[in-house]
Amino acid sequence: MTGNGPQAASGQLAIEARGLVKRFEGVTAVDGVDLAVPSGSVYGILGPNGAGKTTTLRMMLGIIDPDSGYRRILGAERPHDVAHAIGYLPEERGLYPSMKATEAIAFLGALRGLPLREGRRRAHELLERHGLGHAASRQIRQLSKGMAQQVQILGTLVHRPRLVVFDEPFSGLDALNQGRLEAMMRGLAEEGTTVIFSTHVIAHAERLCDEVAIIAGGKVPFAGPVDLARDRIPAQVRLETRAADGPWRLALPAEARREGQFWHFALPDTGIEPLLRALIAGEAGILSLSIERAGLHDAFVAIAGAAAARALGDQTPEEMAR
Template identity: 80%
Template sequence: MKIELGEWPVSGNGVELGSDVELAIEARGLVKRFDGFTAVDGVDLSVPKGSIFGILGPNGAGKTTTLRILLGIIDPDEGFRRVLGSEQPMQVARRIGYLPEERGLYPAMKAYEAIAFLASLRGVPLKEGRRKGRELLEEHGLGYAADRQIRQMSKGMAQQVQLLGTLVHEPDLVVFDEPFSGLDALNQGKLERMIRALAERGTTVIFSTHVIAHAERLCDRIAIIAGGKVPFAGPVDVARDRLRPQVRLETRQHDGPWRAAIPADARHEGAFWYFTLPETGIEPLLRALIEGDAGILSLSIERAGLHDAFVAIAGEAAARALEESAGEPR
C-alpha cells in the first residue's frame, strides 16, 4: 500500500498577520479613476517587512496603477497608504528601488555609467555609483560588458543593467513591475534567485506579474487583482486552501462496504478513483477503507495549485484573461 500526502498540511490554513507584524507597506481603500474609468477600486494591501509579495492578475487588472500609487508617482482619489512608515512615499524614495514595466536607459551610456546615473537619482555620489556599477556587473557575470554602450547590448542584457541600477543604492524596499517580461528562462531563473537573496538580507520585495508560476514559487503572500479589485490578499497557502485537497485512490477491490466512505460524485477512471477529500479528513477515510477491506494499493492527496485557487477566487473570466496575458509577446 502506497500513501502519499503530497504538500497537504495536517492542520491550519497559515498564519494571518498579527498586530505585532511590522509592515513595509500598508494601504486601505485605494481608489483611482481615469476619465470616468475606475482602474483601482478599493484596494487593501499589507506587506510585511522582509517579505516577498506578489500582485497577481491579468493585463489591465490595475497592477501598475496600484504600484504607482504606492510609490507616490500618482495619488489616489480615495484611500490611505503608508510606505516605510511615511504617508508621503516620495519622502522615502531614496530607500526604494523601482523597476518600471516600461524599461528605458540612455542608449549612448556605457553600462556602468547607466547604473551610476540611476544610483545618483537615489542620492549616491556619481564616483561611488560608477565603482558600484562595475562591481555589480562583475558580480553578476556582466563585467565584460561594463564599457559597452546600451545600444550595443541585447534587450536581455540591457534589462539586467537596469535591474542592477534598481538595486545599486541598496534599498530597503524593491518594487518590480512585471520584472520577468522579456527575459529568457535562464535570466528569469537568475532574477528569481536575486529576489530570494534580497529577501534573505531583509529587503522587502513587491512585484507584479501575470505568470502564476513566479508568484507560486517566490511569494510569501500575494494579492489577487482583477478589474481593479482585490478579492484575496494573504499567504499563498491560504489562497490554495480555499479549495479542498484532491484524492487519488487505487484499490484492489472494486466494490464493497468501503464505497460508502468515498463521495457519491467520485470519478472512476481506469484503476483510480478521484474525489475531493471529505471535510472529516484523512483518518476517518483511511479507517473506513481498511475496515471495509478495500485493499488500498495507492492513495495520494494533492493540495490545489495556485492556478486553481485563482480560478476559484477571481472567476473563470479573470483566469482566461490571465492566461491570455501570459501568452502575449512582451
C-alpha cells in the first residue's frame, strides 16, 4: 500500500465533501455524495462510466458548483483559492497540436502560476526523467497518442502540486505506460502528495489505493479503506482431504460445497483453528487447505450490485490478477 508520506501521518484531510448533489436538466447526476480523502494518500473513485465520477471531481475542484452540499479542498472552502496547489488531468485530453512538448508542459504550469522560464526548465527535467527527452522539441501533433498523454500528465505535475486529481488517467495508455503511471502515482504519495483518481478499472484501484469510494448511480454506497471493502465478504476456504467421508464432515459449515476434489466454504466466524482440530481428530487426512480473501471485484459486486459491476465492462477476477 501507499500513502506513507509526511502528510499522511497527520490525519488531515486533503478533500472533504458532504452531501454533494448535482442535477442536469432535471436529472440527478450526483446524489448526496460524501468523501473524506486523507492527505498523502492514493484515493480512488471507482465506478462504471456514467456513475457520476467526473461530475463529483469537477464539483470538488470548483469547475462546476454543486446544487447543494459542502466541500473543502486543501483547507479552503473555495477551490479557486488553492488552484495553484492542485494538478488536474481531465478525462477529455487536450493540448495545442502545434506546441512543442516542452512548451506545452511549461504552458500548463503557467496556468497554475509557474513562471514560463522555470516551467521550461522543469519540463526538460521531467521529460528526461521519464524517458521522453527525445520528444522535447517535437510538436504535439508529431507524437503518438500515448506520448501526448504522458506530456499532459507531466504538465499536470510541473508546478509541483500538493494535490493531484486524475480523471480516468489510464485511458489510452498501453500496459507499459500504465505501469509507469502507477509507479509515478505511488512515488507522489510517498513524497506526501495527495493523489485522487477516478477509474472504471478495478485492478488499478486494488493495486494503488489506500482508500476508495465506490460510486454507482450517483450515490456512494461505500467509502473507506480497500481492506474494509474486501472484508464485506468473508474469506473463502478451499479444502482437499484424503478421506471422502467420515465424522469430520460434521465440522464443515452447512453451506460447504464440493467441486471436484475440493470443498469450498466461507471461513467460520470462529476462525480456522477449531475446524483444523476437528478435521485432524476426525482423520480427514488434510491434503491442502488455503484461505483466500475476497478481491475488490467481489467486494464491488457485493456493495454496488451485479448490474453496476457488469457496467464496468471489462473487469473479471482473472484480469485483475494480471
